[in-house]
Every structure is written in C-alpha cells, then in structure tokens.
Amino acid sequence: MSNTISYISPVGMLGGGFTESYFNDAVARHRVDFIAVDSGSTDGGANNLGADLPFNSREAIKRDLQILVRTARRHRIPLLVGSCGGSGGNYNLGWVHQIVQEIAAEDSLDFRTALIPAEVDRDVLVEKYRAGRIRALKHAPQISESTLRETRRIVAMMGAEPIIAALEGGADVVLAGRSSDAALFAAIPLMRGLPAGLAWHAAKIMECGGAAVAQMTKPEGMVCTLTEEYFELEPVSPDQSCTPVSVASHALYETANPLVMLEPGGAMHLEDVTYEAVDGRRVRVRGSRFEEQAYTVKLEGAALVGYRSQVFGGITDPAILRDFDAWFEQAKAGALHAAVRTYGQETVDSCSIAYRVYGRNAVMPARPAGIGNDHEVAVLLLVTAPSQELAHAIAYQTGHTMHHFPVPRWHGLVSNLAFPVTPHVTDLGPAYSFVLNHVVELEDPLELFRINYSAEYQEA
Amino acid sequence: MAALGDLAQLIRSKNAGPWTLTVDIMFADAQTFEQVVASGAVTPATVGPLLGVDPDVIDIFNYAPANAIKFSFPRRYPNGHPEDTDAFGGQQFAPLVDLEIPSPNTEPRQPAAAGTLR
Numbered sequence: 001m002s003n004t005i006s007y008i009s010p011v012g013m014l015g016g017g018f019t020e021s022y023f024n025d026a027v028a029r030h031r032v033d034f035i036a037v038d039s040g041s042t043d044g045g046a047n048n049l050g051a052d053l054p055f056n057s058r059e060a061i062k063r064d065l066q067i068l069v070r071t072a073r074r075h076r077i078p079l080l081v082g083s084c085g086g087s088g089g090n091y092n093l094g095w096v097h098q099i100v101q102e103i104a105a106e107d108s109l110d111f112r113t114a115l116i117p118a119e120v121d122r123d124v125l126v127e128k129y130r131a132g133r134i135r136a137l138k139h140a141p142q143i144s145e146s147t148l149r150e151t152r153r154i155v156a157m158m159g160a161e162p163i164i165a166a167l168e169g170g171a172d173v174v175l176a177g178r179s180s181d182a183a184l185f186a187a188i189p190l191m192r193g194l195p196a197g198l199a200w201h202a203a204k205i206m207e208c209g210g211a212a213v214a215q216m217t218k219p220e221g222m223v224c225t226l227t228e229e230y231f232e233l234e235p236v237s238p239d240q241s242c243t244p245v246s247v248a249s250h251a252l253y254e255t256a257n258p259l260v261m262l263e264p265g266g267a268m269h270l271e272d273v274t275y276e277a278v279d280g281r282r283v284r285v286r287g288s289r290f291e292e293q294a295y296t297v298k299l300e301g302a303a304l305v306g307y308r309s310q311v312f313g314g315i316t317d318p319a320i321l322r323d324f325d326a327w328f329e330q331a332k333a334g335a336l337h338a339a340v341r342t343y344g345q346e347t348v349d350s351c352s353i354a355y356r357v358y359g360r361n362a363v364m365p366a367r368p369a370g371i372g373n374d375h376e377v378a379v380l381l382l383v384t385a386p387s388q389e390l391a392h393a394i395a396y397q398t399g400h401t402m403h404h405f406p407v408p409r410w411h412g413l414v415s416n417l418a419f420p421v422t423p424h425v426t427d428l429g430p431a432y433s434f435v436l437n438h439v440v441e442l443e444d445p446l447e448l449f450r451i452n453y454s455a456e457y458q459e460a
Numbered sequence: 461m462a463a464l465g466d467l468a469q470l471i472r473s474k475n476a477g478p479w480t481l482t483v484d485i486m487f488a489d490a491q492t493f494e495q496v497v498a499s500g501a502v503t504p505a506t507v508g509p510l511l512g513v514d515p516d517v518i519d520i521f522n523y524a525p526a527n528a529i530k531f532s533f534p535r536r537y538p539n540g541h542p543e544d545t546d547a548f549g550g551q552q553f554a555p556l557v558d559l560e561i562p563s564p565n566t567e568p569r570q571p572a573a574a575g576t577l578r
Contacts, residue, residue, distance in 0.1 A: 042478045043548045045540015139479040139534035248525035252484045256476040256532040258523045275525060300478075305542055352542060384542045434478040434538035 003228055005189050006030045008236065010068065010221040012209035014039040014081060015056030018220055019237070020067050026236040027071055030223050034188050035072050037064070038181045038207045039096070040083020042300065042434070048087040050152045050302030050432030054095055055086030062099050069103050069173065073111060078167060080174045080184050082207075087302075088178025089153050090119045097175055097454065104456035111173060113454045114166035118155040118177025120299070120448055122148060125440070133441040135296070138256075140437035151301040151435055159264025159297060161445035163187035169451060178300060180263055181207035189226050200268045201288035202231040204261065205250050212250040213240040230286045232278060242283040244275035264445065266292040296439035297448065303435040306352070307388040308428035311399035313417025314359075316376040319409035320416060324377060328357070331405040331416075335398035342397055343390075351385040351394050379417065388427055396425045464502065465557035467492055473552040478538040481549045483507075483556065486528040493527035501561045502529050510555040 008026055011018045014037045027035070039061075047053055054061070065081075072079035085092025097115055104111065125148045128134050134148075148154070155178035164187050166174045176184060185203030190196060202224050205212050210220045213235045220237035233242050251258040251270055261268040272287040320327050332355060339348050359377035381399055385391035403417045417424075442448065465471060469488045476482040485502065487493040496502055508515035513533045520531040537544040546552060 043475055043539065045544070045547050046478070046538070047540060137479075141538075245526055248523075249486065249528065252482075252486075252523065252526060252528055252530055254474050254476050254482070256480045256482055257519065258521055258526075258528075258530055273525065308542065354543065356545060382542065431542050433541040437477070437479045437538075 003192060003194060004225065005192055005194060006032045006223060006225045007034045007036060007185065007188065007206070008032045008221055008223050009185065009206040009209050010035065010037055010236070011064065011219055012038065012207070012211050013041065013056070014064050015060035016209070016219055017060065017064065018209075022220055022236050022238070023067065024071060026221070026223050027075060030225065030234075032075075032077065032223065034078040034080065035068055036080040036082070036185050036206070037068065037209075038082045038184060040086055040088050040178065040181070044086070046302035046432035046434045047430070048092075049089050049155065049300065050304060051430055052089060052091035053086070054092055058095075058099065061096065062103065065096075065099055066103050066107075069100065069109065070107060072173065073109050078172060078174065078188070080163060080176070080187065082176045082179040082181060082184035084175050084177060087153075088118050088155050088157075088176070090117050090177065093117055093175060093177045100173060100175065101454075101456055108457060110457050112171055113173045113175060113456055114169060114171035115452045115454060116158065116162050116166060116174065116176045116179075116449050117452075118158055118179065118449070120154050120156045122154070124448065125154065125299075128440050134299070134438050135441070137298070137437045137439060141435060143436065143438065147301070147303075147435055151303045152432065154299060154301040154436065156440065156448050157264070157298040157300065158449050159183045159295075159445050160187040160190050161264075162449040162451065164191045165446055166451050167191065169453060171453065173456075180298075182263055185224075194226055195228060196266070196290035197268065197288040198226055198231050198285075200263060200290050201270060201273070201285065202226055202233075204268065205233065205247065208250065208253065210235050210237065210240060211253065212242060212247045214243045214246040215240070230284050232282055232284045234282045241281040244277055244283055247283045247285065248273075248275045264297050265295045266290050295442050295445055297442060297445075299436045299438050299440055300434065301436035302432040305431045305433045306384040306386055307391045308382060308384050308431045309388070309391040309395035310383070310426050310428060311381040311395050311417075311419075311424055312378065312421065312426075313399070313403065313419045313424065314376055314378045315416055316418065317407065317414075317416065318375070319407050321375065321377065327405075327407065328355075328379075331402045334405050335401040338401040339394050339397045343394065347390065348394065351383055351390065353394065353398060354382045354384075356380040356382070384431055388429065392425055392427055399425060461560045461562060463557065464496070464559040464561055467496055467561055471553045471556055473549050475535075475539050475549040476532055478540070479535055480532055481535050481552055482530060482532040483553050484528055484530050485556070486526060488527070490524070490527055493522075493524070493529070495564050496561055497522050497529065498564070499562050501559065504531065506559070507531065507556060510559065511552070
C-alpha cells in the first residue's frame with residue numbers, strides 16, 4: 001500500500017465536548033494513526049495569556065481529555081494537544097499537564113508525556129531584535145527592545161518540528177504550548193514524508209474539528225485520510241456531511257487571505273485546489289501546495305494595560321432620550337469634572353474613562369410590545385487605571401455623577417441609571433492587550449523550544 | 461436593486477488573528493456570486509465608507525470555490541484591548557446587510573439573469 005495516513009480531530013477546541021460513541025467508532029473504523037486536538041484561540045483577547053487564565057473549565061477539559069487519553073492508549077497511538085489551556089503560556093501548559101497526570105493515575109495508565117513550553121527567553125528575543133531578525137507582519141504595532149523585555153507574557157507559535165522531535169523522543173502524549181494550529185495536525189504526516197501542501201492544507205481544516213461540515217448542528221469531529229495524491233475528509237458524526245463548498249468555505253474562516261496562508265517555514269497556496277465529492281458525506285481535495293520560505297515563528301505578547309472597573313446602567317426616561325446626545329455630552333463632562341475635583345487632574349489623566357451606549361428593551365421587560373426599540377439605552381462606563389483601587393474609585397465617582405446628573409426637563413434630584421447588577425461598580429481585574437504582530441527568524445526550528453518529558457503514573 | 465443581505469446566504473465577520481478583521485459574504489450559487497461581483501457594488505471603495513475603514517487598507521478576494529467575497533482589513537485596536545468593542549469581531553459586518561446591489565439587467569453582459577432574482 002502506498003503512503004497513507006488517517007487521523008482524527010475530535011473537536012475544534014479541547015473542552016468543547018463531543019459524542020464519545022461517535023468518536024470511538026470513527027477511531028476504530030478508520031484505524032487512525034493519531035489523535036490531535038487544538039486547545040487555543042486569541043478570540044478572548046490577551047487576558048488569557050497575560051493573566052494565565054484557561055479558556056475552558058477544568059471539568060470540561062478533563063472530560064474531553066479522559067476520552068482522548070484512554071482511546072489513544074488503548075489503540076497505542078499518539079495524542080497531540082496544541083496551544084494547551086487556551087493561550088499556550090507556561091502556566092496553562094502546566095495546568096493541562098496536571099489534568100493529564102490525574103487521568104493517568106485514575107486509570108492506571110502508564111505513558112510518556114512531552115511538554116513543549118512556548119514562552120520565550122527575553123534575552124534571546126532581544127538578541128534577535130538587535131540582529132534585525134524580528135520582522136513586523138501586516139498591521140503590526142511599533143515595538144522596541146523594552147516591549148520585548150517588559151511585556152508580561154510572550155509566546156512563540158511553534159511549527160511542526162518541535163512536535164516531531166517530541167514524538168521521535170518517544171512521547172505518547174504531546175502537550176504543546178502555543179503552536180500553529182495547523183502545525184499540530186501536519187506534524188505526523190510531514191514526519192512520514194507525505195506531500196507538504198496536502199499535509200498543511202488538511203491540517204488547516206482539521207484543526208477546527210468538524211467545522212467544515214455542511215451544517216454544524218452540534219460540534220463533532222472529522223477524520224482525514226491523507227495520501228500522496230489527495231486528502232479526504234469524512235465527518236465523525238454519521239448525521240453530518242461534507243460537501244465541496246462546505247470544505248472550500250473553510251478556507252475563509254478566520255483567515256485574512258483564503259488562498260495564501262503563512263505557516264512556520266513557508267506558505268500554503270490554495271490557488272489550484274480542487275474539491276470533489278466522493279459520495280454524499282466525503283470530499284476529496286487535491287492541488288494544495290506549500291512553498292518553503294525562511295523559517296519564522298509568530299510571536300504573541302500580552303502586556304498589562306491597567307486594571308478595569310465598570311458601571312452598567314439603563315436609561316428609559318423619555319425626557320433624557322428625547323435629546324440623548326446633548327444630555328449625555330453634558331453628563332460625561334459633569335462626571336469628569338467630579339472625578340477631577342476629588343482625585344486631581346493628574347490622577348484622572350492616568351486613567352482611561354470610556355463610555356459605550358447600548359439599547360434594546362432590557363430596562364422594562366414587562367412593558368407591552370410594539371412600542372418600538374428606541375425607548376431605552378444602556379450606558380457602559382469602563383475605567384482603566386494604573387491600579388484596581390483607582391479604577392474602582394473613578395468608576396464609582398463618574399458613575400455616581402452620571403446617575404444623578406440633572407435632566408433639563410425635570411426640577412429636583414433624579415436617578416438616571418437603572419442598574420441591573422449590584423454592587424453597581426464591578427471590578428474587572430487586570431486588562432491586557434496584544435502588543436506583538438511579528439515573526440522571529442530562526443536558524444533552527446527547535447531553537448526556541450526545549451522539550452521536557454514526564455513519565456506518567458508508573459507504579460513503583 | 462436588491463439588498464446584499466437578501467442575495468447572500470451568509471454575511472459574517474470574525475477576527476483573523478488579533479490584528480485583522482475579515483468579512484465573508486457567501487452566496488448559495490455561482491450565478492448569484494458572479495452577478496454580485498460583476499455589479500461592481502462590493503469593492504473596497506464601496507464597503508470602506510460603510511465600515512469607516514480606509515479603502516486603501518482593505519484586501520478583497522473573490523473566492524469562487526465557495527461562491528464568496530471576502531475582505532480583510534486592520535482592526536482599530538487588537539481584540540480584547542480596553543478600547544475594543546467586539547472581542548471576537550463577530551458583529552462588524554452589519555452595515556453591509558442593506559448595501560444595494562444593482563440588478564443584472566443594468567449589466568449589459570448578463571441581461572437574461574434578471575428574472576431569476578427575487
């Protein structure tokens with residue numbers, strides 16, 4: 001038989017959940033060579049990386065991992081988990097590892113785990129920067145040496161090579177820190193010498209689990225069979241199907257360019273790809289290319305911006321809404337004035353006070369329908385300050401002022417904001433922002449990534 | 461004339477990484493896709509002002525394999541930044557729903573297609 005490989009992606013994001021029986025049936029029916037699952041996303045903003053916050057609950061991660069670890073060990077096939085814990089930072093990687101160890105102990109499973117941290121040594125980064133080997137991507141912000149020194153967390157998005165190295169080092173389970181979603185799924189096919197274009201393109205689709213099906217009523221996984229000539233996709237769920245358009249459409253999802261996608265070591269080119277229905281559920285893909293380039297990995301950095309507090313209140317007084325903008329401008333000025341009077345100009349200048357105005361029928365849900373949608377707004381007041389205490393203080397002061405800010409139509413003390421939550425000043429904790437959209441050129445794909453091995457369970 | 465929201469089967473927006481927003485306008489069939497592309501009504505110059513984005517920084521792709529028009533542009537702030545208003549970028553397509561697309565009967569190249577549109 002020619003070089004062929006099958007693999008399964010149970011779900012687009014670890015902890016998202018999938019049907020165990022469908023998954024196990026697909027693993028057995030396709031005799032898959034490995035299981036891989038992505039665990040990361042930047043959609044939640046930089047806080048996940050900056051503040052060491054996992055995306056999903058421990059319970060949800062453990063439930064999915066339990067099924068995956070048991071199945072992988074039963075069939076003696078590798079399990080690969082990418083961007084562990086959401087951000088792929090070191091804390092989140094350790095957090096996932098602890099869950100894996102717990103599963104190993106509970107099930108008396110003996111295996112070898114590889115951990116590949118993705119946080120980068122700052123001296124190495126500064127050296128790269130000085131050597132001109134950190135390059136800005138499109139829409140990148142300005143950076144300096146101090147960005148690389150002072151940013152709270154910086155991870156590098158690893159390519160396929162560290163994952164391959166971990167497998168060559170005898171790993172049964174690979175837990176990767178921040179990794180290119182596609183690299184995780186491309187690693188073993190590349191290791192087995194399958195065509196890079198097909199391996200990468202298939203991986204780019206597979207990292208989203210079953211997202212490329214025609215109708216994703218509930219998330220289930222996908223099986224990919226990759227040969228020298230083509231790759232073929234089949235949904236894990238017997239109730240779901242792929243069509244040429246559903247698979248082709250996936251090249252649009254969360255990508256800036258549907259035809260060319262940059263990865264560590266090169267770019268996927270999808271200009272000549274054909275999508276062909278094998279039957280009502282399976283689609284065969286050909287013609288994907290991979291063009292090698294200088295080896296780079298992308299950097300992600302989360303910097304502390306400040307601490308935040310918010311006040312959220314609804315307004316439905318027609319006297320305010322009739323000329324809302326004029327009133328609101330005055331109320332904002334009044335709120336700022338009150339804050340400056342109490343805390344001083346310099347302190348207030350160290351904060352950002354931002355307002356957003358929302359609205360649709362939340363203040364009086366029992367009001368009869370049919371009155372229109374213009375009878376309320378909600379004001380979200382967001383304060384970002386150098387400390388949580390100050391953010392709270394400024395949010396309280398400005399919110400209080402706006403709450404009682406005069407309405408020209410009325411004479412006397414008014415209370416303008418309907419607070420749905422108490423206490424009405426909510427502290428949001430530290431706020432982080434992404435500060436890097438850069439790649440770093442590497443001499444060796446492994447140079448930033450050290451692999452640690454851990455023997456799980458192992459009875460004495 | 462027909463609204464883009466009536467011709468498309470899906471108009472959506474999403475982050476493409478923390479620094480880029482992308483909008484996908486997907487059509488049920490090649491004919492509608494080609495008609496909208498041929499109308500010239502969906503270009504950086506037409507969508508830029510609707511979105512408040514400089515047309516020069518908008519990349520547009522007419523992607524036939526999925527009968528889709530895609531365009532991508534830089535975010536004002538990276539997602540999750542305190543000044544950002546939409547962390548996943550999922551609601552940034554709204555001004556395009558009512559964009560008027562001229563009917564193909566004003567397009568000399570495809571006069572026959574007019575009757576198939578609703």
